[in-house]
Amino acid sequence: MYDFLSLSPERVRSGIGAASLLPEEVARVGGSRALIITGNTLANKTGLAQRLADQLGKQCVGVFDGSKQHVLASSVDAAVAEADRTRADVLISFGGGSPIDTAKMVAYKRLQAGAPVPPHIAVPTTLSAGEFTHAAGMTDDTTRVKGVYFDIQLMPRTVILDPELTVETPEWLWGATGLRAMDHAVEAVWAKPPHPLVSTLALRAAHDLRENLPRSRDVGDLELRLHCQHAAWMSIFGLLNLGLRLTHPIGHQLGARFDIPHGVTSCVVLPEAMRFFAERTTREQAQLAEAFGVAQKSDAASAAAAADAIEQLVKDLSLPGRLSDTSARKDELADVARSIAEELREFNSPDTDLATAEALEGLLRKVW
Template identity: 50%
Template structure:
């Protein structure tokens, strides 16, 4: 077979402890003079980091929009687009997790469609979701609570700044569950049929680095471990849209809909969906998915399971959808039966009959380079 790989952005990645100080120079190099900061309410009101970023921008700071929200409700994209127009912004400085990052991408696309091209994105992530490395973004219809994915090269962020010091206020559960999201990217990247050998090497490296550093990175002061996890998140997804006919298999698309429907954080959705998807894919692909890599999809996860059972219990509204991993095998296209029963139970205010087995099933067993994750 012939492999087809096209280099896509970002154009520049700056990483290191204290890398925020490099942002002004990076903006000057791109000719950015009026930057709108995009972030969420928690970072804006519960930390002083947004004010630090504003100070770093100096005269380049044209305004701050702090209305980005989980799962990117369409109304927040509308409001952010208007804020960018009001500020006459020529660039967006995105500070936060996957929701501000996706919001910025969608705003850039809308502005381009309206004739305002060349708006540069400078992204400073505070989680391990790694959306900064793709030109895809999710947006949720607030009426149907269905999440759609938009893909357009114009949305690719140009400059990424990885500074682990900016992640100190990130809640530990959010940090670690988005680490499992990065693991989700890597595992599904390895298991894509006819996967590209270059990206497969990156994905396996991401798995190894997350095994080594994620648990230690629970400590907000473990900055070297946090930076290693940020680099692992990069390796888990870079090239996703560069290699032809390569993408996500099962866990990630299901996680999008679980999150939007039941308002479950995206990192937690990976903790829910990846175990079932890993078992299904291993059974489906057999030797090519597991034995060649030494794994069978049943490694005990210390990184997500033992440390986050409370977080997973909080996602109880989605328990029924993946409570029985056997159902995922029977209905690999979307566990539709589980979703239907979950929705019926939700409407009736009832607990699904399998909900008690949730911790046992997703509590959590993940494949990680053929060895128990976190050991």
């Protein structure tokens, strides 16, 4: 028996130029005082945040540019204060996963305080796909441990996918968040138990990302970049119904502790995690090989080929493939492994017997 809770943004508007619909969406969700939540680069080193503010005109009450990678708790507190100061009745997150989760955590703080939750319109510029979930991560500034928070009221009301707004996204970030979307797809395919709808979309997403992501680095091909945005959406559709088995908890803790972008943690960890999990998920990984067009004569050989294909994709995108290529510290890997094991236990992973702290430390050392 399947039990599927269908939670999605109520409206997704996608296409070249879709950002022009933002004022209409602010009005549709009942707002007139929109606060744009973004990071320093989009706000101050490109003209894109100002472009959105100009489109909104009097509907925009400000631009908060203090969103931080991995959503530091202090940056969320600052965003809450700005939303209160401006009396914002709509939040517009603009950028990658960090601004999106910052807006979600503003909503979460409002919930905790018993205050009204403003509607959230997400305008992503990467492929991390967090705009399609009701979960958010926030990192303790002192311990660098990331917590994950869930509530149906964290789901954005509207998502706007406009490839024109991705042209300033650095090539490495576009590629790395595409690998993050691939990571979503892999977790969906090997979910226990899998769901036929989610698996179908995830396999299509995996195929499309492998096919299109390298070519989409050409910022002039907006249609191809839009295809990747749709693939990222498919990669995460329904995933939170199924639970996260391995790679996302690894990414949560590696990223928060060492300030490594989540997309980069997927580049480094995903192929080796697939090999680590191969005996338990042989058939599921063979399905990925079929989606990639690299199926072999046996499921075991196909699973190995799927991991190799993703590893090659990382190389083709010129992205980091080893922890030693990042800001990670080798002498802290045992502590990180314990944090990962704790997160797996917290969320009732079916694999805590295999993914012990000791085994996870071994996996991390393999990718050093």
